[in-house]
Amino acid sequence: MAFPNHYAHRKVAETKAKPCDICFKLSSSVLITTGSKDWFYVCPAHLKDPAYCTPKIDQAAIEARKKRALEEEMERVKKEYEEKQKLKEKEAAKGDKKDKADDKTDKNDKPIDDADKTVNKTEPVSTPKAGEGEGEEEEEPRVFELKSTFYQQRLNKKRQAEIVRRNRERLRDPTFFPSVPKNLP
Template sequence: MSLQNTWHHRKVADTAAKACFICYKPSNSVLITPDNKDFFYICPAHLKDRNFCSAVVDTAGAQAKGKEEALAREIEKVKREYEEKQQRKKEKRKEKKDGEEKKDADKDKEKDKDAKSDEKERDDKIESLKKQEKRQGNTPTDDSDSPRVFSLHKNFYQMRIDRLRNIEVAKRNRQRLQDPSLFPSVPSRGL
């Protein structure tokens, strides 16, 4: 039986909290192997204990965060450009109002339409950036900065392997006990 020493940190609902593997306090944090062969509940404080496990550096996750930050900067840039554009339009309107009398109601409606179309254009840019990010598959799953992948230290890893091995042995023993050919038959002749 081979069990990878790679464990992913997951959260479960508070109602599904179970006893921690170390201290037996209720916990909603779970460490699970990538192939779902083994899992156990653990307190988040134990994940920070350097004698229990160590975080595995996730280069793909770091790259995704970098792309996410770049996307956020780009969205902010689009918002700033929109605000600057609106300021310029307001200044032009004030200059025109100072120089001229009020214009027809139709022209005011056109200005409102222009403002609405600019706002819609900004929203469309932001939505297209978000859709592009989703297509690339770089959406964050968790907002916390805590590591998501861990490697247990050798003693705890060996405990997990022994536990799985004992479960497998107990299962084989139960199957053997149910097999009638395991026990010797009663002698048919009498003495």
């Protein structure tokens, strides 16, 4: 009869929204136990309330997410570095050819200014993407544990529903009521 105090947060379609179990506003968020023994609609605001429930943080999932993000960042940096190295090699090759040609023509002319060289370079400027860095938001927790009073209310509600169901079945059973005596007294 009892179920664990671990509820997973799920979203349903807006068309399937039902009243919140606490404030009776329409909500599309559902808390459900493993095995679907208990579930109820709840507002997302109540999930953030520390007096109602506490999020259960999965440390292994957080570590895996951080490791994946670090690997993606390393790959991105490696690619950028390789691209810059290729550009430098190309510019160095062009610069050697140009220097040889310039040395022949510029010996009698004025010296070439360093500022003129930097203007001709075209290096790609990397801008941070929308999903990277500071703008990254942390995901909401998906597993919650209700506070003892609210959990007890859920257990009592389930017990009452079970009692009502059993009583309804008993009333439908014709042997539940006593039969009329058949013998004369």
